[in-house]
Amino acid sequence: MRKSLLGLLTAAAVGATTAIAMVSSPAAAASTTRQVVYVVGSDDTLIGMFDPNTLQYVTLGVLDAKPTAMVAAPDGGRLYMSSRSGASMAVFDTATSTVVATVPIGAGAAGIVVTPDGRRVYVADGATNQVKVVDTATNAVTASVRVGSAPDGLAVSADGRRVFVADSGSNDLSVIDTATNTVAATVAVGSAPHAVAVTPDGRRAYVLNSASTGSVSVVDTATNAVTATVPVGGRPFGIAIAPDGAHAYVTNTADNTVSVIATATNTAGPAIPVGPSPQAIGVAPDGKHVAVFNGGELSTGSLIDVTTNRVTVNAEGLVWNPAALAFATVQPAPPTAGFTLTSSSDYGSVHVDPKDSKHGFAWIDHHTVDWGDGSPVGTLASNGSHTYKSAGTYTITVTAVDEIGETNSATKQVSVYPRTKTFGLLSRSNLRYVATDAAGTGPLVANRAAIDYPDAFDQLDLGNGEIALRSRITQRYFAIDATNRLVASGATVADAAHFRIVQGTDGAFSLLAVATNRYVSGNDGTGPLTADRTEIGPWEQFYATFMLNRLRPQRT
Structure with missing residues (x-):
């Protein structure tokens, strides 16, 4: 039997975030004739x-x-x-x-x-x-x-x-x-x-x-x-x-x-x-x-x-x-199981939709789901949701069951990280916010006078003193691209999405990229943020601002 890597997807939740890697299960053995x-x-x-x-x-x-x-x-x-x-x-x-x-x-x-x-x-x-x-x-x-x-x-x-x-x-x-x-x-x-x-x-x-x-x-x-x-x-x-x-x-x-x-x-x-x-x-x-x-x-x-x-x-x-x-x-072919996995940014629950499953010889009758945390295996009439109670890495298994009892399963690994805070990222030097575009494809720039709550970022505790930052508008992670620019397009918490917080004076802090061992710089507020500085200067310092409605420059 063989396994093939099909892809990587992500989902996020308040109180937890889920980094999801989908791996196909071994294909079910061919049925007898x-x-x-x-x-x-x-x-x-x-x-x-x-x-x-x-x-x-x-x-x-x-x-x-x-x-x-x-x-x-x-x-x-x-x-x-x-x-x-x-x-x-x-x-x-x-x-x-x-x-x-x-x-x-x-x-x-x-x-x-x-x-x-x-x-x-x-x-x-x-x-x-x-x-x-x-x-x-x-x-x-x-x-x-x-x-x-x-x-x-x-x-x-x-x-x-x-x-x-x-x-x-x-x-x-x-x-x-x-x-x-x-x-x-x-x-x-x-x-x-x-x-x-x-x-x-x-x-x-x-x-x-x-x-x-x-x-x-x-x-x-x-x-x-x-x-x-x-x-x-x-x-x-x-x-x-x-x-x-x-x-x-x-x-x-x-x-x-x-x-x-x-x-x-x-x-x-x-x-x-x-x-x-x-x-x-x-x-x-x-x-x-x-x-x-x-x-x-x-x-x-x-x-x-x-x-x-x-x-x-x-x-x-x-x-x-x-x-x-x-x-x-x-010789009936079994079904092929497949599902999408998303999460609620309000309640921390993951949501499974087996819409990617395909029938084999017979129509799919139903799906079962094992959330991987010891909770009972459930039956999916169409889709379903689940909330994890603690941080950890879980394997979600969705099994397609067809009308003649043939089965096939697909799995996705889910890493659940605690969310410690949500804030606006404010450059200390020019008092401008860091924001991303809705598509998440453009680089991050510290040039916004004000932002709305969806433009804020979630801070996630990865353990060992490391954090990840996730854009609330794109539900994607800060990551370093090939030119050391920061973009909010990371689908998973990969190595390029790991940072450490270095505390400064008067509540300011700096971000140290673990992958490059370089500090994140605001670059005068005119260019993209980059993780390429060996020392902390004025443009390598930021504030976290906390307001539930519209966020304007306010140091905390």
Whole structure:
């Protein structure tokens, strides 16, 4: 495991100041793989993730456009989704549940398949009567294949040598030779072919004809001829074939059923009642269940036991009008914890906001925070505050917990110093105040006739006779820059921000910079303060003035 220094931040408080160093925690170990069924809806930009054995909700992802069809890469690391509304193909990383690339396709983006080696994706574009070929290494279209009219659903043979295209406008099936990306054959099928599936042995293609009286055309892929036509239910939508090739399953949106075709005889048995308007369908990789997601705004899921052909689970689907589903074996990434840390200048409390945390595979459910001082670990609904009771260095740990229980932590070290006083810093020689600009980027100059309370400085006890001075307006520390000038821009109490007080006469004092072992000088009130004097003269002496409202020259 490794740690990386991410940055340095500061915060300040009356009675205490906090110098904060943020260090990332070791990344959480990668999760074990898990099976997920993904569901997308044609009227939704959400992608639902469910347990394939129970259809219970796992988490959600967000897409850039409404998807039309979806396929999982062979290794489960990517999903590829066509989008007619987005005229594109999205590349979705399953580990982090994010869209990592978008590939322009065309206004008719429809059916989509990935080759068994994962190197190419074929996407139908019904607007141009083409199938676009995408190189998955570069996410670029490398070829376009002209097919029949209004190509829709696609399927690929197990050996990757052929892609089958359901041409819904010309009522035929185009067969693409993937070695040359040309159409090797065209087969007339039924009315309005919408989807196609290929048996695992590649010998037959089952083409779903989506006319009101639905049917499935069985195509012998060796002869490119229709050998059977199987009647199914009304307005069929999706088709899937079992891993052993023994059955094909068809959703019938008009009948609220699933037809089961025995591929040995090409006959359909009794239809299985499911939810209303079933659309997306898929068979689990182990072949034990068929997952069906039913249509409508409040979709539902139905899980069919293939041994009994009965629905064993009905579940909430969450996505509108589910258009496609895909099974994938994924390795979920844990969340990445991150937070900002600020403090109250009035009450000395530090404030944590975990807004910098990012989800991994699943959405973040909540955060916990350990303040590092022995107080109970708390749960953050959004953000939280804490007050330290004594000076010291503490480690704040914020842990992000996602919806599946994966965690990741981030830490920041907090040094708490007592504030001993707040005062205006007045140059003894010209009775002008030292002030800083609001940005804190400019040098400090002793040229202000009067200052407001926010322009004053906090004195912090660092121990060992050393102090730090913090600008109240910038909440930054006096520090010496590369040219020995003083600027109120120090993010932390670094070495360049350490000083010692040398008491003089009549209440005056001098500041000795620990880093340079030189005294701070007002430089006639015309130039920046510098820490470069070896002796104390008139311009190396200052007064501290104490007034709660407007501060004018007054020695104390």
